[in-house]
Amino acid sequence: MSGTDDALYERLAAFEGLPAATAWTGKDPVNLPMIRHWCEAMGDEHPAYRGPDAVAPPTMLQAWTMGGLSGHTDRSSAYEELFALLDGAGYTSVVATDCEQEYLRPLRPGDEIGFDTVIESVSPRKTTKLGTGHFVTTRTDVRAGGELAGTHRFRILKYAPAARPSPEAEKPRRPRPVINRDNAGFWEGVAGHRLLIQRCGDCAALRFPWLPGCADCGSREWDTVEASGVGTVFSYVVMHHPSFPAFEPPYAVGLIELAEGVRMISNVVGVPYDKVRIGMPVRLEFLRVDEELELPVFRAGGED
């Protein structure tokens, strides 16, 4: 959080515990037409919500408190101020995320609704898929004829919508390899469609990935051998989460054992992620990722 956000959050948090509505009344008493419209929309045919002894569907609790198209004219100043602060900071959009209701007594046609709402909490700044903003939680006591009929905790996210980049123009690119003098020879090989393995100049041990010295004897002398391209899946994982730009989960990441004996991490292509198996034969090919980048990958069904 930057200093500005900190200062904003301090001001937002000061609203915790303040009333958002005190002794408000529902615009309409509980009534059969609204109950029927609700049941039609929901496809709810519960017999308790019909007929002369009808009660309201308990899940309508909040509906009786709504301001409707004309809104509530007697907005509490605290709630208005909180929203003005959030709007002013760019968090202009709103989406509801949580609703927790308890039903203590049924609401019947003719019941006059009264309610009190308190701002229970304001979260620090959060970044979500929709955008960045603050969660605001309120708690409402709903009364009918002065008697507590239900409680209603409600959480919304006031947020600044995340920019929606045009999908093609800003398609994220796969990460670029870091090429240095220790591994430049490998990438030169890839450019020529050759998968090169280092071989120790003294003890002839093969090694991969590329390193300046031999892990077996310590020698710094080396040359290369070209991999035949034949291999098997030694192990693999399937990535579901987290997702990284340019990678669409789920996908399989394979540890490929080359016929020469060294192993390398790569993609297994030509087979769905959930069909990759240990021991599966694979064959080297080169994948053109974009105009700059080509990568060695392994195609399943390598013994054809």
Add this chain to the structure above:
Amino acid sequence: MKPGDELPPLAIPITRTLIVAGAVASRDYQDVHHDAELAREKGSPDIFMNILTTNGLVGRYVTDHFGPRSVLRGVAIRLGAPNYPGDTMILTGTVTDVDGDTASVRVVGANGLGHHVTGTVTVEVAR
């Protein structure tokens, strides 16, 4: 009813009509629930179902199953992936706890994008 009982799944086609009818029946005139153009300006690809409608559907799913004598005592839900027009939400439920006549039911509503709603419904079923 006993813990572990599973409710049969219920498929709810998410039509534009359901989204708008649910929003209006719940007295929710936020533009993102009926005006696709304004919804897009606010970063949403289309209109989406409001939480009151989801709440109503979750309550209906549970009382549909337990029948005419069932009474809702509580509904607590959390929303995830939005319900956009053209999608289908599949509601599933599992009884997690039974105390006398009262059961707790864990409900999940999954659409093409993931979990639209997860929550717990407390329902009393008179014997």
